[in-house]
Amino acid sequence: MKVLDRYNLQQRFNLLIFVSIILSSCFLIGFMHKLISNYINDYTSHYWREHTKTFAESAIYAVILGSTEQSESVAHSFGSDKNVLGASIYNNHGEPLASYGSRYSCNVVQLISIDELRYVDNRDSWCFYSPIYQDIYLGYVELVISKAEYDLVMRKLLLGSILITLIFSLFFIVIVRRLSRLFTSTLMEMATVLNKVSIGERGNRVHFSGSPEINNMRITLNEMLANIEVTETELEKSVEERTSALKIALESSKTANVYKAQIMSMVSHEMKTPLHAIGGYLQLLAERLPDDPMYSENRALHTKALIRVNDLNSLIDNILLHAQLEADRYEVALSPVAVAQLMHNCVENVAPLLTRNRNRIEVIGAEAMFVSDSEVLRHVLNNLLSNACKFTVDGVITLNWRFSQAFLIIQVTDTGCGIPAEYCDQIFDAWWQVDMSLSRRHGGHGLGLAITKQFVQRLNGDISVEPNIVSGTIFTVRLPNPRV
Incomplete structure (x- = not known):
């Protein structure tokens, strides 16, 4: 070649x-x-x-x-x-x-x-x-x-x-050379002109002539070159205008980033500090209330206040965690994890939620060691189990895990209200909920599943959701073993 x-x-x-x-x-x-x-x-x-x-x-x-x-x-x-x-x-x-x-x-x-x-x-x-x-x-x-x-x-x-x-071949070669000169010269001129156009030269045109078809080709190509030059001029003008707009947008984005950093700083310090103080004062007040039936209403109000303080604290933590994940500043730390022990610890964490909605939980799986980030895995399980407890009343929640080749497969199944099939692709979006109205029955802020999905992806796994055959939903997490 x-x-x-x-x-x-x-x-x-x-x-x-x-x-x-x-x-x-x-x-x-x-x-x-x-x-x-x-x-x-x-x-x-x-x-x-x-x-x-x-x-x-x-x-x-x-x-x-x-x-x-x-x-x-x-x-x-x-x-x-x-x-x-x-x-x-x-x-x-x-x-x-x-x-x-x-x-x-x-x-x-x-x-x-x-x-x-x-x-x-x-x-x-x-x-x-x-x-x-x-x-x-x-x-x-x-x-x-x-x-x-x-x-x-x-x-x-x-x-x-x-x-x-030999005589026939020589005659054929002469005829072919005459015809090839007509076509190849046309193509060579077109290639030369297009080469110049590709490096930015303007005003180039082709001048070959021949049969009516070749003449039409010359006219069409010259018109196309003229249109390209007009389009380039308009595009350059549009690029200049868009560049100016992008510069303004970039400056605005930098300003927004500054405000965002300030807001995150305020959320992490100016809001969490008094929030922890309020929670502490409420606990002290609850401890100092006399053990008298006449103060039962006060104790109930203190309990509700503490629950709301914890919910607000969880919301702020999730906002900060989501911002950290979006900025790609969260790193996982892999280490051997005792799977069964981790699962039972997560079940103990959601025990109050199980009692509140009168649910029972079934845990199915064998003990095994798995290489992962225990804190990230704990966060994923707590989120899935908390959601299952929140949206299930007088039902059954099942947590089971198994190993398939080099993968750990975890499933959280509930018999709650379920998720409509058309919303299964949206529930992992940040700030999104099935019921977005202010009068919705179940609380929440729409960050839990978004953070869960990002954590699963950090572990090189995937998460999916599907309707339960009876009622409710089935969340499936599939994690690979890094050592295999």
């Missing part, structure tokens, strides 16, 4: 045509030579086979009489042809009775008897054998024919075929 790159399109096209014609001519000459050679060979051998049969019939009486003189006369008669190298007559014991011409060797084993017409095709000659019969087998004749005349005819035919094919 590097050699062909030295030539232009027209030269490569002409070279391709030339090579194709040469190869086609060689194939044609070879095919014609083979065909004619087979035909002449068959025709010649057929002629001499008949001649050998006539020779055998002429030698019958000489062989019957056992006359050497008469046998030599017959052999001389058939061996006098200029193409015959030798003519011999043999009796039924394979002994020669007469021979004429040179003792040409046919390179065959001495024959004792021949029951049918045979011939041997040598490089320079044919050797024909025919039996002599007169009610019984009397012997056979041998006729050796030269291939000199046959070879001469084949050489003349080969030279004639080569000459005719």
